Amino acid sequence: MDIQIFENAHEASKKAVDFFEKALEKNQNVFGLATGSTPEALYEQLIDSSLDFSDAIAINLDEYYGLPANHPQSYAYFMEEHLFNAKPFKKTYIPNGENTNVSEEIDRYNTVLAENPIDLQLLGIGQNGHIGFNEPGSSSTEKTRLVDLTQETIMANSRFFSDQSEVPTQAYSMGLASIMSASQILLLAFGENKAEAIKAMIEGPVTSEVPASILQNHPNVTVLLDKEAAKLLEK
């Protein structure tokens, strides 16, 4: 893993833009994208850049189960608001949270991934070390699936909903095997509340208890951190 530490999220996100630029230059046009507050600064900078994604494909990691795409807290809505409306892609994919035929939705998404191998996968990280919505205990061999969210994740995500009872308890997510099959991975983490997860991911053992630790086994991972998220790392 290549670990890079920056003064703040803005500087780290600036560096992340370079990875998108380099990928486009090499005609690596399939981007695995993430939601959450972490990539917001990156998406703002991509919008402000002259980079052209009109030939690129975006494949998102996950979506809440039960939320329609036009729900303001759905990840589909987030992506439109934070990136796609201002920076159009040729094609965008995200799990359909409204599809209650679970095996059909999983097959559809796994086919999308098989037909469009991801060149650059962007990731955030949950405070418990989850990536996508692969919670602690997730198997490293899983592809797309419907996951039960942990109480910790439901609590963390409740800040976006007016009432905790409205926070979905399940989500469709690309699995760890889907994430690991990307050619290159870029993980961003900002703020002190990510410091423990980052330490465990980088310096701890590879364990399903910290899903992100599996990234130690990937040959091409870059981690961009601000000082707070890096503060527990051994110097």
Ligand SMILES: N[C@@H]1[C@@H](O)[C@H](O)[C@@H](COP(=O)(O)O)O[C@@H]1O
């Ligand atoms: N499914 C998303 C993850 O993809 C994201 O990395 C994580 C951290 O979110 P944030 O960036 O807001 O801290 O939250 C959610 O659980």
